[in-house]
Amino acid sequence: MRWVDVKESLSEFWYDFRRQKSGLLGIVLLFLFVFTAAAAPILTSPDIPEKWQGFWLDNPKNVPPTWINALSSQKMATHLAITGDELQNLITKTDSEYLIKVSYNNEYDIPPQDIVIKDLAGDASGGKLSISVMVERPDGRKITLLENYKFSGSLVLQLGSHPQVRDNLIKWIKSEGIYVDPIQEFQYKTLMDATKVIFGELNENILEAPTPLTGTYTFTILVNVPEGSSVSFENAKIIFTGRTYGKLGTDFKGRDLLAGIIWGSRVSLVIGISVAVFSVIVGIFYGVTSAYLGGWSDELMMRFQEFMASIPSLPILILMGAYFGGHIKLWQIVVLLVLFGWVGIARVARSMALQIKEQTYVEAAKALGAGTGRIIFKHMVPQLLPYAFAQMALSVPSAVLSEASLSYLGLGDPTAVTWGQILHDAQVAGAAVNGYWWWVIPPGLAIALVGLTFVLIGTALDRVLNPRLKRL
Amino acid sequence: MGFGRYLVIRILNALVVLAIVTLVMSALFVKVAEKDLENTIVQQVNAEFQSLQQRGRIPDDPDAWRAERIAHYRSQYHLDKPYWWRVQYYFKNTITLNFGKTKNPVFGSEKDVMAILKVAIPRTIQLFTTAQIIIITLGILLGVKAAQMVGSFFDRALSVLALIMSSIPMWWFGMIMLLIFSFKLGWFPSRAIPDPNLTGWAHIVDLLKRMTLPVATIVIVSFGAWAWVIRNIMIGTMQEDFIMAARAKGVPERKVIYGHALRAAAPPVVTMIIFSLLGSLGGAIITESVFTWPGMGRVYWIAIETNETNLIMGLTFVNVLLYLSGVILADLTYGFLDPRVKVGASQNV
Numbered sequence: 001m002r003w004v005d006v007k008e009s010l011s012e013f014w015y016d017f018r019r020q021k022s023g024l025l026g027i028v029l030l031f032l033f034v035f036t037a038a039a040a041p042i043l044t045s046p047d048i049p050e051k052w053q054g055f056w057l058d059n060p061k062n063v064p065p066t067w068i069n070a071l072s073s074q075k076m077a078t079h080l081a082i083t084g085d086e087l088q089n090l091i092t093k094t095d096s097e098y099l100i101k102v103s104y105n106n107e108y109d110i111p112p113q114d115i116v117i118k119d120l121a122g123d124a125s126g127g128k129l130s131i132s133v134m135v136e137r138p139d140g141r142k143i144t145l146l147e148n149y150k151f152s153g154s155l156v157l158q159l160g161s162h163p164q165v166r167d168n169l170i171k172w173i174k175s176e177g178i179y180v181d182p183i184q185e186f187q188y189k190t191l192m193d194a195t196k197v198i199f200g201e202l203n204e205n206i207l208e209a210p211t212p213l214t215g216t217y218t219f220t221i222l223v224n225v226p227e228g229s230s231v232s233f234e235n236a237k238i239i240f241t242g243r244t245y246g247k248l249g250t251d252f253k254g255r256d257l258l259a260g261i262i263w264g265s266r267v268s269l270v271i272g273i274s275v276a277v278f279s280v281i282v283g284i285f286y287g288v289t290s291a292y293l294g295g296w297s298d299e300l301m302m303r304f305q306e307f308m309a310s311i312p313s314l315p316i317l318i319l320m321g322a323y324f325g326g327h328i329k330l331w332q333i334v335v336l337l338v339l340f341g342w343v344g345i346a347r348v349a350r351s352m353a354l355q356i357k358e359q360t361y362v363e364a365a366k367a368l369g370a371g372t373g374r375i376i377f378k379h380m381v382p383q384l385l386p387y388a389f390a391q392m393a394l395s396v397p398s399a400v401l402s403e404a405s406l407s408y409l410g411l412g413d414p415t416a417v418t419w420g421q422i423l424h425d426a427q428v429a430g431a432a433v434n435g436y437w438w439w440v441i442p443p444g445l446a447i448a449l450v451g452l453t454f455v456l457i458g459t460a461l462d463r464v465l466n467p468r469l470k471r472l
Numbered sequence: 473m474g475f476g477r478y479l480v481i482r483i484l485n486a487l488v489v490l491a492i493v494t495l496v497m498s499a500l501f502v503k504v505a506e507k508d509l510e511n512t513i514v515q516q517v518n519a520e521f522q523s524l525q526q527r528g529r530i531p532d533d534p535d536a537w538r539a540e541r542i543a544h545y546r547s548q549y550h551l552d553k554p555y556w557w558r559v560q561y562y563f564k565n566t567i568t569l570n571f572g573k574t575k576n577p578v579f580g581s582e583k584d585v586m587a588i589l590k591v592a593i594p595r596t597i598q599l600f601t602t603a604q605i606i607i608i609t610l611g612i613l614l615g616v617k618a619a620q621m622v623g624s625f626f627d628r629a630l631s632v633l634a635l636i637m638s639s640i641p642m643w644w645f646g647m648i649m650l651l652i653f654s655f656k657l658g659w660f661p662s663r664a665i666p667d668p669n670l671t672g673w674a675h676i677v678d679l680l681k682r683m684t685l686p687v688a689t690i691v692i693v694s695f696g697a698w699a700w701v702i703r704n705i706m707i708g709t710m711q712e713d714f715i716m717a718a719r720a721k722g723v724p725e726r727k728v729i730y731g732h733a734l735r736a737a738a739p740p741v742v743t744m745i746i747f748s749l750l751g752s753l754g755g756a757i758i759t760e761s762v763f764t765w766p767g768m769g770r771v772y773w774i775a776i777e778t779n780e781t782n783l784i785m786g787l788t789f790v791n792v793l794l795y796l797s798g799v800i801l802a803d804l805t806y807g808f809l810d811p812r813v814k815v816g817a818s819q820n821v
Contacts (some may be wrong), residue, residue: 262575310489310799314754315791316497318772322784323500326776397639404641406756410776423644427762432650433662440651451639459635 016464018450023460029453038266041302044259046114046295052255053265058239060113062429063439066244069108077112079242080104088450098231100221103239109212111117114160114241117221120236124152126228128422131221133159135198138215143198160195160241169197170207170456178204201285261442263417267330268400268450272333275399276392277456279341284388285347286342288380291357297349305346306321314405315341321411328406330413337399346392349384356383386465393458395449406446419443475807482803486796493792497785498562504781505562512575513545514733571786578764578783585786588771593790596767599683600756603690604749610695612741615702616729619710627703634700637693642755646689646762653685660685671682686763690756694748701744709737712760718787739810746802750795757791 004125017023036043056080066078068372082102084089092099133146145165149157157166166189174180180188188207200210222239226229248258290301320336321328328336356362357380365375406412408421408427422443426432431439517538524530531537548554552563565571571585582588592654618627654662661682709715710733717726734741760769774779 294562296497305487307489307492312494312750312754312791312795314757315788316493318776318783319497319500319788321776322779322781323504326779401639401641405755407819408641408643409758409761409773423647426645431656432762433646435651435655437651440647442645444641444648447638447644448636452636453637455635 013464020463022456023464025461026456028452030457031450033265033269033450033453035264035268040262040266043262044256045462048259048263049415049417052260053414054253055252055437056250056256057238058116058118059244059250059251059256060241060243061254062252062434062436062439063243063245064436065247065249065251066242067247067311068244068438069113074110075108076243077106077108077240079245080112080240082238083236087233087238088375091233092370096225096322098217098223098225098233100223100238102219103217104213104217104219104240106199106244107214108215111195111212112160112240113241114158115198115219116159116239117239118155118237118239119235120151120155120223121232122152122155123230123232127226129153129226129229129231131157131225132224133157133165134220134222136218136220137198138213138217139174139202142215144168145198156187158277159198163189166190166192167193168236169194171196173202173206176202178202178206180207187322196465204246219407222244228388249436251425251431251436251439253425256441257439259458260417261419262423262444264419264422264443264446265450267416267418268403268447270452271334272336272396272400272404272450275337275341275403276395278334278338279389279399280318280345282338282386283342283345283379283391284349285376286346287351288353288376288384290346291350291353292376292380293350302347302350305343308340309347311340313402317342317402317406318409318411321406321409326411327414328411330416333403333406333413334335339364341399347394348387352384352387353380356380386461390458390462390465392433393454393461396454396458400447400450400454417445478807479804482800482807486800488799490792490796494566494789495559495563497788497792498560498566501562501566501781501785502558506551508779508781509549509551512550513542513551517541545793554578566785566789567788571789572782573582573781574775574780576778576780578771578780585782587769588783589786589790592766592771596757596760596769599686599765599767600690600753601759602683603694603756604752605685605686606691607695607698608745610691611698611702612734614695614699616706616734618699618703619706620729622707630703632694634696637696640693642689642693642752643758645693646686646759649685649689650762661797682765685746686759686765689759689763690752693755695753698748701748702741705737705740705744706733709733711734738805742809743802743806746798746805749781750802753794753798 015217040048060079063079064076069078071077087100087196089102090102094431117131117133120131128150129152130148130150131146132144132148134142134144136142145159145168146157146162147164147168170180170185170188184207186274192207193210196210197206200206200213201213203211205211223231237432248256248261251257251260261284286301289461290298290305316341317328317336320332324332334400362375365379370378403412403418404423406418407418408424410417410424412424413423414421420443423440425437426439427442429436429439491628518543521538537662543552550558551681553561566639569586573583574585574588577583579591598766614630618630621627650662653659655771663682670734714736715728716731718732719725755765756770757772760767760798761773764770768790771783772787774780776785
């Protein structure tokens with residue numbers, strides 16, 4: 001084939017394909033998926049796969065996405081982490097003290113889960129350092145949450161569940177002239193949701209059923225450094241642990257599910273496309289060879305094909321998973337799926353090749369002394385290419401589904417981020433029963449969308465390349 | 473070729489396939505089981521050593537004693553035999569349905585793999601057949617309807633539905649159903665394991681209630697694709713001459729469709745039924761685990777999570793067995809309905 005011919009047939013193909021609206025939709029979707037997969041490190045961050053298996057300690061666990069606030073009447077606090085330069089700008093240094101002033105605008109009906117001050121690195125060679133935390137509320141009242149709390153080394157302070165903070169809050173409530181039942185005081189000290197009190201309106205019910213007080217809160221954090229000691233704020237973070245997080249919420253390890261979905265697209269696309277391409281190639285060559293050779297070889301090859309067709313793939317794949325030590329690596333999944341994927345295609349390819357074999361040009365080639373390989377590669381396989389391309393697209397969804405099913409059963413590659421694995425974790429954590437919809441819906445939807453993309457492209461290709469099917 | 477001979481050939485064929493698959497499975501299994509058994513042996517020897525220690529009878533040479541005990545257990549588990557001997561040993565055991573025991577009890581206190589499977593398989597079949605009967609009825613009704621009015625809105629809607637549903641993972645759809653009907657609306661229980669305290673009528677109602685969500689999941693995900701296949705077969709049949717003749721004769725349209733066309737389309741439809749049955753078995757088994765329905769899917773889930781190799785082997789073998797019986801059934805009905813065929817329907821897959 002000359003280049004001009006290729007160009008012409010391509011433009012002819014495109015002329016036909018353009019009119020297939022569903023095919024164009026599929027192409028657009030495919031483009032989107034490829035873009036997401038390729039740009040995953042830029043869209044999220046490049047270290048997600050390494051981080052994925054561990055706990056994401058800074059994030060809240062099992063919280064819905066932030067946009068849920070637009071749909072519900074109760075506004076839930078979003079996650080806010082103050083780090084890096086943003087934090088450095090809030091620090092002022094006096095003689096022996098560092099002063100951090102953080103203002104937090106609470107506009108939510110349900111305040112943050114917790115306020116965390118973490119990773120202050122203190123070097124206590126000249127005596128222990130101490131930290132105090134004060135807050136000024138929108139109603140003008142000031143509370144000292146923590147006074148001269150001594151620390152050395154790395155500090156992680158969770159104000160929401162800190163006993164001293166609870167004590168100070170009860171003291172403050174008493175000093176404001178509100179009666180606290182002494183019998184229940186101990187219970188409050190151990191179980192109080194401190195952030196709800198800090199961000200609550202001051203009235204008799206502040207401990208029992210706090211109502212939110214909106215406005216700007218100013219937190220003052222005072223770090224006292226004795227002579228000879230020092231403190232570093234380099235890695236420090238101040239986190240207002242949210243009740244909602246990001247675009248898709250988090251799971252039980254605090255992982256950002258949006259990042260998981262974006263990175264999962266890589267595995268899905270790579271597995272889906274490579275399995276489809278390889279199994280179609282194997283199937284086509286197997287079928288064509290079988291048809292061309294004929295006789296005993298044909299009989300033998302078709303027997304083997306029949307044998308492969310009567311093996312149920314999923315149970316065998318599960319057994320293989322156990323064989324590989326409970327986890328199948330990605331390339332192993334590709335090999336296994338190809339092993340079962342070529343079977344159906346080989347039979348169709350054989351029946352198509354049987355017709356082509358009888359064409360006069362094949363006979364002519366044979367008469368000219370062309371060898372088996374040349375006839376198969378140069379004269380027969382190219383005739384099957386239209387069918388092959390359509391089949392490639394149509395084989396992707398089942399490959400994607402199989403990979404997801406295996407990962408869902410817990411047999412997937414533990415080092416890869418995949419949609420099936422996110423759903424496996426969701427099932428183990430009982431996400432559906434507990435109503436964590438943001439954890440269950442997006443991965444499955446993504447799987448379905450990839451499947452749909454290739455079904456759309458495949459059927460459109462089929463209609464363009466195999467015009468006989470147009471009437472259906 | 474007579475039907476009897478045809479039958480014998482198909483069954484022999486299936487048996488050969490079964491034998492080869494089992495052999496391959498055994499060869500794989502021996503490798504997996506070896507690691508497993510070695511761990512078990514070390515544990516057993518350690519336990520023995522500790523019990524001796526407690527009774528104050530520590531052997532003179534602990535290392536030699538250990539080696540001797542390990543060798544004893546190795547010969548007891550046949551680990552000292554060559555690889556191929558063990559493969560044929562497992563092959564014989566598997567073929568005779570002797571799968572051994574699990575390490576931890578499954579379903580209460582049951583440890584025998586065969587007994588576990590005997591409990592699980594009927595439950596899977598119960599769920600699966602219920603769903604399939606509904607799917608087949610819906611599929612035939614909708615498919616015929618769509619074939620009657622090709623290109624109509626209904627026809628297009630059915631095609632789009634079949635397209636979308638074919639790319640949805642069934643088990644994920646099950647999770648969504650749980651989310652909506654169990655968590656949000658609270659209509660159905662989230663766990664499908666029946667309440668053992670109920671008897672009689674209350675038990676049946678309880679069971680039906682627990683079956684609703686899994687059955688609905690399987691039906692909703694599969695019926696679209698099904699109806700679409702029936703539609704395509706029917707479109708082909710409706711263009712045949714004898715349909716035109718029947719219409720010209722004045723046979724009522726209902727009778728033309730259900731009496732003439734559907735009967736002529738029966739061979740492919742019946743085989744399609746059986747093959748789609750077999751095809752959706754895997755998906756349905758995974759779906760079971762979502763609803764903790766105590767069938768094969770649940771057992772699979774447990775077996776993989778707790779690394780029960782004997783159980784995985786038994787499940788795989790039973791699955792292959794079920795699948796092959798399905799293939800034989802499809803071949804036989806095909807040969808029965810369409811006497812012209814010399815080869816089985818499975819040859820067209």
